[in-house]
Amino acid sequence: MERLIVDHPLAAARLTTMRDETTDNAGFRAALSDLTQMLIYEALAAAPRADVQIKTPLVPHTGSRLATPPLLVPVLRAGLGMVEQAHAMVPEARVGFVGIARDEATAQPVPYLESLPEDLSGLPVFVLDPMLATGGSMLHTIELLVARNATDITAVCVVAAPQGVTLLEESGHPCRLVVAAIDEGLDDANYIVPGLGDAGDRQFGPR
Numbered sequence: 171m172e173r174l175i176v177d178h179p180l181a182a183a184r185l186t187t188m189r190d191e192t193t194d195n196a197g198f199r200a201a202l203s204d205l206t207q208m209l210i211y212e213a214l215a216a217a218p219r220a221d222v223q224i225k226t227p228l229v230p231h232t233g234s235r236l237a238t239p240p241l242l243v244p245v246l247r248a249g250l251g252m253v254e255q256a257h258a259m260v261p262e263a264r265v266g267f268v269g270i271a272r273d274e275a276t277a278q279p280v281p282y283l284e285s286l287p288e289d290l291s292g293l294p295v296f297v298l299d300p301m302l303a304t305g306g307s308m309l310h311t312i313e314l315l316v317a318r319n320a321t322d323i324t325a326v327c328v329v330a331a332p333q334g335v336t337l338l339e340e341s342g343h344p345c346r347l348v349v350a351a352i353d354e355g356l357d358d359a360n361y362i363v364p365g366l367g368d369a370g371d372r373q374f375g376p377r
């Protein structure tokens with residue numbers, strides 16, 4: 171699986187703010203939004219372009235646009251904090267939604283919402299979820315997308331655990347990973363270490 175680790179100094183600074191336990195909900199959301207902009211920018215660095223004929227105030231000019239804007243799929247709740255900024259970067263993108271809550275005891279994904287276009291053939295898909303821990307939630311989401319004929323899936327995450335990366339790799343699905351950091355591992359409760367805690371709670375408060 172292709173992995174792109176976005177280790178820019180500005181990305182690292184926003185990630186540090188997110189990791190810091192003294193950062194409040196508003197500060198966490200702002201840092202996540204800024205970091206999402208950087209992740210999406212890097213995720214689209216090699217995206218195909220289509221020519222666009224325009225006129226500058228001086229002469230005709232051949233410019234370009236994204237050939238095929240990706241479908242953005244935030245995974246609720248935590249992915250909600252990424253979608254506004256990702257959509258601002260790619261305003262012409264369509265947006266689908268998946269809702270999954272991890273069972274606290276088993277860490278198994280419990281899906282509760284699925285709102286996606288029926289056929290994703292030929293459409294790149296960007297799944298937005300800050301956390302890739304065991305990988306169960308992302309794998310479930312990717313399976314929903316593959317069942318709709320998606321063949322070009324990018325998981326856009328803030329922090330990943332090696333276990334989640336391995337799960338995606340071994341799934342054999344057509345997926346690449348764009349992430350700000352791959353951390354050391356998981357603790358006994360399957361939280362990423364050093365991580366940043368519960369990304370949903372840190373944006374929106376505890377459930």
Ligand code: PRP
Pocket residue numbers: 245246247248249270271272273277279299300301302303304305306307308334360368369370371
């Ligand atoms: C978090 C996170 C991922 C998932 C990652 O969501 O946003 O979706 O856990 O864990 P996994 O890789 O082990 O599946 P959570 O289930 O806490 O729900 P929330 O976003 O509503 O807080």
Ligand code: URA
Pocket residue numbers: 248301303360361362363365366367368369370
């Ligand atoms: N979900 C989170 O929000 N944080 C983790 O560390 C693991 C799963």
